Amino acid sequence: MSIVIPTLPDSAPFTAEQRAWLNGYLAGLLAAQTQRNGSAPALNGTSAPAAAPKKRLLFLFGTQTGTAEALAHKLSKVAATRGFAPEVKGLDAYEKINWSEEKRIAVVTSTYGDGDMPDNAQGFWNHFKTDAAPKLNGVTYSVLAIGDTNYPDFCKAGKDIDARLEQLGATRAHPRTDCDVDYEAPAQTWLDGALSALAGPEGSAASDSIAPAVVAPAEAAPDTAIAKPWSKTNPFPARLITNRLLSGSGAIKETRHFEISLAGSGLAYEVGDALGVVPTNCPELAAEIIKTIGCTGEEPVTVPGAAAPIPLLDALIKSLDITKPSPDFIKYIATTSKNAEITTLLEPGNSDALRKFLYGKDILDLLLLCPGIPWTAAGFAAQLKKIAPRLYSISSSIKANPEQVHLTVSVVRYTTNGRVHKGICSTYLADRAAEPATVPVFIQTSHGFRLPADPKTPIIMVGPGTGVAPFRAFLQERRAIQAPGSNWLIFGEQKIANDFYYREELEDLAQTGYLHKLTTAFSRDQEAKIYVQNRMIEEGAEIWKWLQEGAHFYVCGDASRMAKDVDAALHEIARTHGGMSEDESKAYIQSLKTAKRYQRDVY
């Protein structure tokens, strides 16, 4: 028997990414139909020989904000067209996996915090790094790590998992690939190599784009941005309809409320998701850089993703990151200019001093510090990374705001060397994306930062500063669906007079019975600083009571300090009010995470 695998013709009106996704989708449908009635519909394609046994392949993802999860699903669909029977699971499912039966594993993981495991991989890692971890002899595997070279511990979670699987007896079938923010192309290359190696000697050629056998259905992907026509690589040009200052005139921080129209996009989201924004740079900064390197801006340069060279000025405004100096840029400029100070700071053991030196400095600062380099336009552009999209926690419910998405953004502006430095994306939204201009956006589906399935379940939300964003969305959603569960928001900022974001809305929610408790911590309204974690300790007995009643606990906002302090406060509450030892409190908090009752959206 031979079957026909349908593929869309190249002339079909889709982008390569859309076509690839649709082909995968059709392949899945075909497989399902083949299983049901033993025949395959002939659409347009090539004949393939009779079915060979499919090889089970377990994709495991570690994710914080959903990228690795969406990528694992996308890659599994390709694997399904190459003779594999893939299944996709989060690393948080590690206890439910029968490790002795798995023969092929593909790990796709991000890194978070300071080289840490993403939240959904922490329980897995705590177990796997101990002697209690299962032996993995007979397992073949490969790891795809996604990260960001701007972090000192680039792709550390992937590196750690890769090394540990080998220590546990598994065989690395294909070397790990560490991807920077532009992960799509390296991920595809890794997949080709990994599938070929994991297939074993009798396996199909990995470069085949069509399976030599019946295609296996991948597990249904969640409703991810990557599986839709509008995506990170193909963002929807949305209209910015509101740009309003939330902070008062005397505030130190500038925090803004944005409303963006999704009309005509077909995009939808759930509360807990984030919006990806693809910004452009400040044109004045681009012009200043061009002047400093002695170019005109008209020189043609090559940029990643562009079919043909574009003028340097365009590249510096639209394509390349012209603010954050990457590690490669710093090395290049130090070597080429022979700058003794930076060269010394780059030596091993000086990373803290280097970080202090770089704090607040952008690419223009370094160019001015290292004069005399004979830059060419092409040589300069080649030293820059692509602008990375920024994520923002969505602060609206689509049920309360049809076809709209709202953001709550702290605008980055600070002065170094007498010059105002502007965060790329927050000032793009605040200053440069004025109506009727469009903002390229995509939905980043969250991995598990979600309201409880049962609307009666109480929730505690700790969201200082812009961390309030997803909780405004949660509260709007709970009102829209008339959820009876109790809602407690713990909000904090500097001063009540300037920084009580959404005060009227929150008071209205309280009056209408959808905000049952509002606790605030304004750090600078009294001599001693008071933060949300201090309020948590004060309210410890009540928090413990809510947790005993099944409350879900959420944290959003600053990852570097606040989220750690809130985590410590939660452990302290379990010890003080739950009578637990230190170890018991750790086990209890981990059990909340495992039950998805403790969720974080921290950055």
Ligand SMILES: Cc1cc2nc3c(=O)[nH]c(=O)nc-3n(C[C@H](O)[C@H](O)[C@H](O)COP(=O)(O)OP(=O)(O)OC[C@H]3O[C@@H](n4cnc5c(N)ncnc54)[C@H](O)[C@@H]3O)c2cc1C
């Ligand atoms: C899942 C997720 C959700 C997020 N949600 C939100 C949200 O709801 N609201 C929100 O506002 N942000 C949110 N962020 C952060 C957001 O994505 C951006 O990182 C933020 O807006 C800054 O981006 P930017 O392009 O404006 O600044 P960039 O160009 O990236 O510049 C920021 C950098 O400037 C430097 N810097 C900043 N301030 C100073 C200073 N005072 N002195 C010296 N150097 C300084 C730091 O190096 C900092 O990393 C979220 C991030 C993630 C990952």
Ligand SMILES: Cc1cc2nc3c(=O)[nH]c(=O)nc-3n(C[C@H](O)[C@H](O)[C@H](O)COP(=O)(O)O)c2cc1C
């Ligand atoms: C707060 C924060 C911390 C991060 N820390 C690291 C890090 O230490 N090392 C690294 O390589 N990447 C780091 N990253 C980059 C992420 O790994 C990268 O954005 C990845 O694509 C996120 O994938 P996910 O959505 O699956 O979690 C960090 C990102 C954020 C927002």
